[in-house]
Amino acid sequence: MPEDYTSSELIRYLLRELPEDQVEEIEQRYFTNEDSFDELRRVEAELIDSYVAGELESDQKKKFEQLYLSMPEGKNRVQFAQALHAKASELPEPAISFSGFKKWSAVQVLAAVLALFAIAGAWMIWELVHLRSENQSAQKRIQQLKEQSDDLQKQSAVKIQELTKELDSARMGEDIQPPEPIHGAKPPQPTFLAVLMTPGLARGSSGMQTISLDRGINFVRFDLKLDRDPFPAYRVSLQTADGEELWNLGMLKAMAAGSGKTVKFDLPVSRLDQRDYVLLLQGKAAGSKFENVSAYPFRVKK
């Protein structure tokens, strides 16, 4: 319909409430324009629907009944609308539910809820599998680190034990008291075998001192008796009968012992096998090299 005619004006046309000039204008338009004709018929259908739905005002309702219900064609249109509305209202729920849960059927709601649960369940399972996988990886890594830590602790303990022994040997040679053990735990006391070695027993001599090392002896504490003491520092070298050096210890000093002097040091039993050895004592003057002082051959028995 033309833009200047509203729905309410068209309703007035249908109810014959418009003046003749406007009536003719509307009719002229809908005869020559399809859209105008369609719009007028739509407005008429809505007018009939409003009557059937009981939505017309009192005056309009009276006029509508006077015009439409008195004419066979109008009455048929009203009857059709009444039948259509009755048919539509027979449906318990809206025929088509397009939005909002309130218009979904129970089956649809149940299906939607189940679908949501299925999706959530699948997601949770995936997360669980993922977390388990991560957890296993983390546990493996922890186990690896623990094993590495144990290895390091073992290596450290062995190293500490070796260093402690060597330090004890050094301290004994220098007459230094070992420090208090950490955490107050006293280390096991080493067992010493004291051996006094007299000079004059030169290499090649048939007379050889024998040292018997029983089990439980950790160190052999040597006292190398000196005929003279011309050097401020000494060094001992443990050698095989063939002259191969197996062990040595420096920074030693001669100490008074009775009428003479001795050089004292502790030799770890672990360095000794059952065989013949020679302890070679060397002295060193200031600014010079070590020179041989005495040789002390001995035989070990275990």
Add this chain to the structure above:
Amino acid sequence: MTTSQKKAGLTPEAFERFLSSLDIDRDRAGEKYENLRSKLLRFFEWRGAVHPDLLADETLDRVSRKIIQGEVIYDIPGYVYGVARFVLRESWEKLQRERASHDPLDLSTVADHHANEAEEIAGEDEGERLTKCLDHCLESLPAESRELILGYYQLERGAKIQNRRQLADHLGIPMNALRIRVFRIRERLETCVRNCVEKQGVVKWISGKPTDNDKEI
């Protein structure tokens, strides 16, 4: 095009000339003819004419006669409307003459006369048969159209408006487009129901029957 709409009094030659003036293509000409007749029917209905169908045919006959007489008509719909107004005025004058000569009824009682006539035509089981035809025609609609029109008319007042908004949202169209779409379905449905009822001969959808006086218009 249903040539059955052509009034018996119109010669085939006149009718063909009228169709040719509407469109060169015969099918399109037929559609235009039916469209013009539909407008004439509504025009006479809305104006409260006693027999809209007869007056519509009388209007078309007069236009056809003008064409065959050699009158050149450039705006046929506008010309048809002019003739229809003239036919309507004549029918009112004729009705007044009849009432003045036969009974004391005036124009204001015409509606009552037709209401009584309609009630006589309709039987007691009219409503039931109408419902059956409606069910039949609803079933003949595509499912989408059937659900749409029932959903459109399902609720009342506030709920109805809300429901129609949801329908429009679902279809992704404005409310006015929904209104137009539903109206087209409704027209198709109403035509189907009308034909169904006419076949059963229970409800008379065309108001009144031609009388001798009507044919003389």
